[in-house]
Structures are given as structure tokens and as C-alpha cells.
Amino acid sequence: MWKKLFDWLDERLGLNDLYKATLDRPEPKGNWWNTLGSASLFLFLLQGATGIFLMVYYTPSPDHAYDSIQYIMNEVAFGWLIRGIHHWGATLMVLVVFIHMLRVFITASYKYPRELTWIIGVGLLLLTLGMGFTGYLLPWNQRAFWATTVGTEIAGAVPFIGEFITSALRGGSDLSALTLSRFFSAHIWMLPALLSGLIGAHIYLIMRHGESAFPDKDD
Amino acid sequence: MREEHKKAIHEKYQRVLQKGERFWPDSIYKDLIISFAIFLVLVLLATFVGVPGEPKADPSDSSYVPKPEWYFLFLFKFLAMYGQLPAIGKVEWIAAILIPVVVLVGLFLLPLLDRNLKRHYSRRTLALTVMVVFVVSMIVLTLLASTPLLADDTGRMTLPTQMQMWAGLFVPAAAYVVLAGLGLLVKKLGERAGQAQAWTAGVASLAMIALTAAVLVMVPPVEVEEVLVAGTIPEQITAGQDLYFIHCVECHGDDGTVTVIAGVEGLEGTVVSPINSQDVMYTFTDDTLANIINYGQQDLGMQPFGVAYGGELGPSEIGYIVTFMRYSWDDRMEIPEGAVSTIPVPAEGEVPSYEIHIQPLVQRYCVSCHRAGKENNNFLMTSYQEILTTGDNVDLNIVAGDMEAYLILVINGQQILDPAMGDLLVDQMPPTRLMPPEYIDSLTRWIMAGMPEMAVEAQALSPAPAAAP
Numbered sequence: 001m002w003k004k005l006f007d008w009l010d011e012r013l014g015l016n017d018l019y020k021a022t023l024d025r026p027e028p029k030g031n032w033w034n035t036l037g038s039a040s041l042f043l044f045l046l047q048g049a050t051g052i053f054l055m056v057y058y059t060p061s062p063d064h065a066y067d068s069i070q071y072i073m074n075e076v077a078f079g080w081l082i083r084g085i086h087h088w089g090a091t092l093m094v095l096v097v098f099i100h101m102l103r104v105f106i107t108a109s110y111k112y113p114r115e116l117t118w119i120i121g122v123g124l125l126l127l128t129l130g131m132g133f134t135g136y137l138l139p140w141n142q143r144a145f146w147a148t149t150v151g152t153e154i155a156g157a158v159p160f161i162g163e164f165i166t167s168a169l170r171g172g173s174d175l176s177a178l179t180l181s182r183f184f185s186a187h188i189w190m191l192p193a194l195l196s197g198l199i200g201a202h203i204y205l206i207m208r209h210g211e212s213a214f215p216d217k218d219d
Numbered sequence: 220m221r222e223e224h225k226k227a228i229h230e231k232y233q234r235v236l237q238k239g240e241r242f243w244p245d246s247i248y249k250d251l252i253i254s255f256a257i258f259l260v261l262v263l264l265a266t267f268v269g270v271p272g273e274p275k276a277d278p279s280d281s282s283y284v285p286k287p288e289w290y291f292l293f294l295f296k297f298l299a300m301y302g303q304l305p306a307i308g309k310v311e312w313i314a315a316i317l318i319p320v321v322v323l324v325g326l327f328l329l330p331l332l333d334r335n336l337k338r339h340y341s342r343r344t345l346a347l348t349v350m351v352v353f354v355v356s357m358i359v360l361t362l363l364a365s366t367p368l369l370a371d372d373t374g375r376m377t378l379p380t381q382m383q384m385w386a387g388l389f390v391p392a393a394a395y396v397v398l399a400g401l402g403l404l405v406k407k408l409g410e411r412a413g414q415a416q417a418w419t420a421g422v423a424s425l426a427m428i429a430l431t432a433a434v435l436v437m438v439p440p441v442e443v444e445e446v447l448v449a450g451t452i453p454e455q456i457t458a459g460q461d462l463y464f465i466h467c468v469e470c471h472g473d474d475g476t477v478t479v480i481a482g483v484e485g486l487e488g489t490v491v492s493p494i495n496s497q498d499v500m501y502t503f504t505d506d507t508l509a510n511i512i513n514y515g516q517q518d519l520g521m522q523p524f525g526v527a528y529g530g531e532l533g534p535s536e537i538g539y540i541v542t543f544m545r546y547s548w549d550d551r552m553e554i555p556e557g558a559v560s561t562i563p564v565p566a567e568g569e570v571p572s573y574e575i576h577i578q579p580l581v582q583r584y585c586v587s588c589h590r591a592g593k594e595n596n597n598f599l600m601t602s603y604q605e606i607l608t609t610g611d612n613v614d615l616n617i618v619a620g621d622m623e624a625y626l627i628l629v630i631n632g633q634q635i636l637d638p639a640m641g642d643l644l645v646d647q648m649p650p651t652r653l654m655p656p657e658y659i660d661s662l663t664r665w666i667m668a669g670m671p672e673m674a675v676e677a678q679a680l681s682p683a684p685a686a687a688p
Contacts, residue, residue, distance in 0.1 A: 023243035026236045030246035038250035039257055046258065066275040066535075073270070074451045084265020092257060094290045105329075105350055108338040112220055112228060115330035122327045129290070136288050145276035146285035154298070157315035175278065211242075213235040219338035 021207065028213035033107075036100035037206070040124075041199065043093040047131075050086040051188065058138070060184035062177050065140035090132055097128050108219075109212035117205040120198050127195045134187040140180065148183075149175055224336060272448030274535035279527030293360035294319070300360075300387050303368055303376065344413035345402040348420035349395065355424040356391040359431045363387060365440040379438045386430035394423035449539055452546070453555050459543025462536055464583045465590070466524060472652070473583075475548060482650035484594065489520045495548035508541045509534075564657045570668040571661050572677035573603050580658050581606070584649055596645065603672050612645070619669040627666055630659050 010016055057076060059068040072079035101121065104110055110118035137148040152175075156166040171178025240246055277283070287295050301307075301314035325332065333346060340347060363386065369377045376384065397419045405412045449458040464473065470480050475495030480486045492499060503511075512532065513525030524530035525537065532540075546554045562579045565571040581589075581600050589600035598610030610616050612635075618624040625635055625645060632653050635645040647653065654662075671677040 023247070025242040026239055027242050027246055028235045028239040030240060030249060032249060032253075034246070035250045035253040039253050042254035042257060046261070062276070070450060080269065081262070081265050084268075084270055085261045087270045088261050088264040088268075091289070092261065096257075098290075102350070102354065106340070106347065108343060108346075110330045111333070111336075111338060112225060112330075118330050119327055122323075122329075126323070132288055132290065139273070140276045141273035142276055142280070142283050143273050143286060145278065146283045147287045150285045150295075151287060151291070154315050157312040159312050159316075162312070210232065210236065213232065213239075215338035215340070217339055217341075219231070 025207065025210065027211045031214060033103050034211060036096055036103055040093065040097045040100055041203075043089055043096060044195065044199065047086060047089050047093060048192065050082050050089065053082045054086060055188060060138070060181055062140055062180055065138065065180060069139050090135060094128055094132055097125050101125055104212075107212065107214050113209050114205070114212060117202060117209070120202045120205070123198055124195065124202060127191055127198065131187060131191050131195070134183040134191065137180065137183045138187065145175060148179070152179075220336070272450060274448055274533055275538065277526060277533045277535075279525070280533060289361065292364040293357045296360040296364045296387065299368055300384055303380075303384065304388075341413065344416040345398060345405075348398050348416045351420045352391050352394045352398070352423055355427055356387065359427045360387050362431055363434060366434060366438050367441065379434045382430045382434050382437075386427045386434065390423050390427050390430070394419055448535065452542065455539045455542040456546050456554070457543075458536075459539035459541070460547075461582060462532070462540050463543055465587050466532065467540070468587050470521075475544070482646075486520050491519070491521075494544070497550065500545070500549040500551075505538075505541050505545060508544060509537050512537045512540060562658065564661055565664065568681065570671060570677040570680045571665040572674045573606075573665070573670070573672045575674050575677075576661050577665050578603075580654075580661060584654055584658070607670065617666055617670065620667055622663075622667070624666055627663050630654060630662060 006015070054072060057068055057072045057079070059065055069083070072083055074080075076082075104118065104121065133148075133151060137144045152166050152169045155169060156162040158165055167173060169179070169182070170176070171182050286292075298314055302311070307313060335343060335346070337343060363383050366379070366383065368380045368383065370380070371377050398416050401408070401412045401416050401419070408415070449455040469483050470486060470489075470491065471477050471494055476493050477491060478493055480489045480491060511521070513523065513530075513534075514528055515521045515523035515530075517523070522530065524532045526533055546552050562583060563576050565576055571577060585600045587593075589595045589598055591599060596611040598612070598616065599605040607617060612625055616625045621627075626648075628635060629645050629648040630653065632647045634643055634647060636642065637644045653659065665671075668677070668680050671680055
């Protein structure tokens with residue numbers, strides 16, 4: 001019975017080919033340092049899941065953002081847990097992605113034929129930092145407000161177009177409701193969309209070239 | 220890269236795979252274990268550390284010291300240090316834009332820039348040593364982020380500041396120059412160049428870490444001031460109540476019923492509407508109440524309380540007061556359990572302590588005026604120390620065991636006259652309406668027993684119940 005169902009599905013979905021391509025891959029002898037990439041992916045998915053839950057109650061307006069988070073923390077069942085995981089997950093994700101980069105650098109895994117994997121990976125690191133920067137403003141508390149004021153001010157140091165960049169980020173000369181809605185949409189749509197696309201490309205390249213081996217004396 | 224190199228790399232990889240394993244089921248369990256461990260760590264952090272509270276954003280409070288997320292601290296500190304450099308320190312875009320962009324482009328294009336075919340650590344000393352110095356400098360800058368950069372009276376940097384500059388800027392910069400120089404000499408020096416690079420990176424890292432440790436010992440990081448953040452509704456009501464009894468009680472009275480202000484300089488006899496009335500509660504929204512507190516009603520004599528208009532209250536604090544008013548006086552609201560803070564009254568024969576009985580009482584009835592910046596004969600009451608050691612009449616004010624102490628007299632409704640001139644020295648306290656008798660009794664018994672601060676001290680002074688007459 002199960003065999004029949006599986007065969008039916010396999011004929012249409014190609015489950016066996018999928019299994020061979022994704023799970024039954026040959027790999028060099030495993031190492032615990034090779035788990036950092038999948039740990040980053042796990043954190044990305046966890047941030048996505050907790051983020052979606054937070055979005056149910058969060059209101060991206062200066063009048064209500066702070067209170068909606070107070071509500072999540074104090075009134076919503078397990079809201080504190082979801083927010084706590086999202087908060088600490090952000091910190092841990094930056095840390096894990098950065099250590100992942102260091103590991104790839106140290107074992108020289110970015111060399112032929114994995115150059116593009118590295119370049120996309122640096123993009124992922126930057127986008128992760130971008131997620132941290134945009135997410136930091138959303139609670140609309142003192143820390144968030146002033147850190148973002150200073151952060152967007154730094155962009156103003158670019159010669160000639162600095163002022164334009166700052167006002168484009170802020171949606172005006174000062175931080176306002178526009179800044180919050182810009183950062184919000186960047187945090188929940190633009191950056192995650194880019195991230196998921198690049199993560200897909202990153203994983204495709206890893207499957208195509210195989211996981212790199214740690215170098216030995218002859219390399 | 221020539222075709223034969225590529226071929227060699229592919230053949231080598233195939234040989235490694237022969238000796239390797241399958242992703243499923245050989246190595247995936249490691250990924251699952253790590254992911255599960257991360258999840259556990261996050262749940263523990265969320266449960267036992269939580270998310271630190273912060274007051275609501277206040278765009279008018281420019282005195283707030285900005286602090287970015289911790290992973291940007293190194294950049295923040297780097298910019299601050301760079302700004303201290305003579306001459307180029309003024310050209311902000313070099314440090315804020317040029318250097319980060321160069322580092323990022325270098326990182327992106329690393330596989331194209333690094334033409335070295337070798338992969339083993341011993342043959343990549345330049346790349347590895349540069350990265351070590353870079354990462355150590357990031358860590359050092361992060362650790363130093365909350366240590367201020369200071370100049371002494373003559374405008375020179377203080378010693379710890381100079382040490383910070385060396386740890387965060389000069390030592391790594393010098394190390395990069397030496398490492399790159401040695402990299403150029405590889406052809407001439409052979410293996411010795413690699414050894415020299417390893418030594419350079421090691422010595423530079425140790426120097427940076429040692430300097431940082433010394434600075435952190437010499438100048439302990441500035442401790443961040445705790446700000447009152449109330450989360451739940453009961454917490455907000457309690458916080459609002461405390462704030463109400465400091466900022467509002469003078470004019471509006473302890474229950475908001477006052478219609479004619481008495482005993483407040485400059486506002487004597489001003490007519491106000493009772494702010495606890497149904498009319499006010501039903502027609503003023505929370506936003507309206509917050510606006511009134513924030514901006515004041517200056518034509519009616521009410522001063523602004525918001526920081527933005529020269530007052531003392533931030534948006535969060537104003538919100539707490541509004542919550543307190545709403546839940547206490549609006550008959551459509553039900554006050555949640557645990558929200559009403561009552562002032563404890565000592566039991567029969569029990570000696571009251573500052574910690575348990577007096578502090579909440581003083582907070583409610585006295586601190587409104589007896590704090591810095593108010594007219595109060597310099598008698599401040601915000602802490603135990605202040606109550607005992609401040610005031611123009613400090614010697615006569617609170618005397619252990621003396622029923623004639625000024626404080627005991629005034630809270631019982633007596634006026635103190637200046638012994639020499641006969642003028643009024645101290646009016647009754649609180650000036651408009653005396654405290655309820657149980658609080659007067661509590662304060663009196665506290666002074667008679669010798670003003671114990673902690674509950675244990677008070678306990679020691681209390682007569683054993685059996686021995687009481």
C-alpha cells in the first residue's frame with residue numbers, strides 16, 4: 001500500500017531523483033565546523049517563523065509600535081518567548097554567519113571552483129547585518145531611535161550624495177513615521193526576499209560543487 | 220588559472236570523496252544536533268535573560284547617548300578613534316565610507332584577488348595573518364566601545380586614551396604594513412617570510428589584547444543608568460502612581476479632586492477642574508491627557524511637563540501617569556489585581572523601618588517638594604542618607620526619640636516659628652492636608668525608635684511580644 005503510494009508520487013514528483021540530488025550526496029569526511037552553514041540557515045528560518053508571529057501584533061507606526069511590543073511582551077500568550085527568541089536569534093545569527101565566513105576563509109574553501117559561492121556568501125553576511133540594522137529600529141524605543149539617527153547620519157558622510165542617501169533612508173530630514181515604515185518593509189519584505197533568493201543560489205552552488213574538503217599538506 | 224590546475228583540483232576532490240561519507244545519513248545528524256542546540260540556547264536566553272526594557276523613543280531628548288547593536292560597536296568605536304587623529308580625523312568620509320567600502324570590496328572579490336593556488340595553512344600566511352589581526356582588532360574595538368576617549372586639561376589625550384588608540388588603530392595599522400612588506404619579500408626570504416608574518420601577527424595581537432586589558436582595568440567601563448521601564452498594566456499603574464505623587468499632587472491633590480489650588484507659590488487660588496471627574500475621564504482620551512501633561516495648559520497656569528517643552532517627563536513616564544489616572548478614576552475601567560500599591564503600616568508594637576514603611580510613605584507624601592530644585596529649606600528626602608543629613612534645620616529636624624523634633628511637630632499640623640524673629644519657619648506638612656493618622660503614627664514611631672534603615676535593624680529594636688507591657 002505505502003509502496004504503491006510512494007511509486008505513484010515518485011513517478012510524478014521524481015522523489016528518488018530529488019533524494020539523490022539533495023540528501024544522498026557524497027561528501028568529504030565530516031567535521032563539526034561544517035555545520036555552521038546549516039546553523040545559519042536554521043537561524044534564518046527561525047527568525048522568519050518568529051518574525052511572522054510578531055507581525056501579527058506589531059504595528060509599524062510611531063504612535064503604536066512601542067505599545068504593540070509591550071502588548072506582545074506582557075499580554076500575548078508566549079509573546080515574550082517569541083520576541084525573546086527573535087531578539088537573541090538576531091544576535092546569534094550575526095555571530096554564526098560571521099564565524100561561518102571565518103571558517104571558509106581559514107580553510108581556503110573560497111578558491112576554485114567555489115568563488116561565486118563566497119561572493120554570494122559575503123552578500124548574505126551584509127544582508128544579515130542589514131536585517132539587524134533595520135530590525136533594531138522597529139521597537140521604537142530610545143535605544144532604537146538614537147542608534148538609527150546616528151547610523152543613518154554616517155551615510156551622510158559619503159561625498160556629494162551623502163545627504164541624499166540619508167534622506168532616502170529616513171524618508172525626510174529627520175527620523176519619522178516614514179523612516180519606520182521604510183525600515184519595516186525592508187525588514188519584512190525586501191531584505192528577506194533578497195536573502196531567500198541568495199540562500200537558494202548559495203545552496204545550489206554547494207550542491208553543484210560539493211562540500212569543500214579541509215586542506216591537507218599537499219594542497 | 221591553467222586547465223591542468225583545474226583538472227588536478229577536481230581529481231584531488233574525487234579522491235577525497237572516495238574516502239568520504241554521504242550527507243544522509245552520515246553527516247546530517249551533526250547539523251541537526253547543532254541546530255537543536257542553538258534552539259535550546261535561544262529558548263534559555265529568552266526565558267532567563269529576556270529582552271532588556273527601554274523607554275519609548277523620545278525625539279526631543281537629545282541627551283540620550285546612542286548605542287548601536289553590539290555587532291556594530293567596533294565600527295562605532297573605530298569612527299570615534301579615527302576622529303581623534305590630527306588633520307585627517309576631520310575628513311569624516313575616509314573612515315566612515317572609504318575604509319569600510321575598501322574592506323567590503325576586498326572581501327567580496329577575495330577569490331579573485333587571492334591568486335595563491337595553495338590551500339594549506341602553511342602556504343597562506345599573508346592571508347591568514349592579516350585576517351587574525353583584523354579579527355583581533357574588531358574584538359578589541361568592541362571591548363573598548365564603552366570606555367570614553369578623554370583629553371586632559373591641556374588638550375592632550377590621557378594615558379588610557381593613548382593606549383586605546385594604540386590598541387585599536389596604530390598597532391593593527393603597523394601590523395598590516397609589516398605583513399604586506401613581508402609578503403613582497405617572500406621570493407627573497409622563502410619560508411622565513413612566513414615565519415616572520417606569523418610572529419608579527421602574534422606579537423601585534425598580544426600587544427593589542429594586553430593594552431585593552433590594561434585600559435579596562437584602569438578605566439572601568441561606564442555603567443549605564445537604569446531607567447524605569449514598566450511593562451504590564453499593574454506595573455505601569457504603580458509607576459504612574461509614584462510619578463503622579465511627585466509631579467502632580469501639589470496642585471491636583473492626592474486624588475485629583477482639587478478645584479482651587481492652595482499652598483503652591485504663584486498658583487495660589489487658581490481654579491482647576493477636578494481631574495478625576497467623570498466629565499474629564501469620559502471626554503479626554505489617553506492621547507489628550509498625555510498631550511496636556513506634555514505641553515501643559517499654559518493659559519490656565521499648568522506648566523509643561525514633557526522634556527520637549529522644558530519639563531522632566533519622557534513619553535513613557537507620561538504614559539504611566541495617564542494609565543494610573545485612567546485605571547484609578549475612570550469608572551468604566553476595572554483596576555487589575557496587584558496594581559494598587561499600599562503603604563505598609565507597622566503592626567502594634569512593631570518598629571517601622573525605612574526600607575519597608577517609611578520610604579513608600581515619603582515617596583507618596585513628601586518627595587514631590589522635598590527634592591532638588593524645589594523650595595524646601597534644602598531638606599531633601601529622596602534617600603535615607605538625605606533625610607538624615609540635609610536641610611537648613613538638620614539638627615532639629617529629626618532627632619531620635621525626641622517628640623519635639625520639627626518633623627514630628629509639622630506632620631501633626633503645628634507650625635514652627637523662627638526662635639529669634641518669630642517668623643514662620645516651617646509650615647505644617649504636607650502644607651494643604653495632613654496625612655492620614657496611621658501614617659503620622661508610623662513616621663512618629665520611626666523617629667522615636669531611632670530611624671532604623673533596614674528591616675532587620677528594626678526587628679532588632681522591636682521588643683519581643685512577650686516582654687511588651
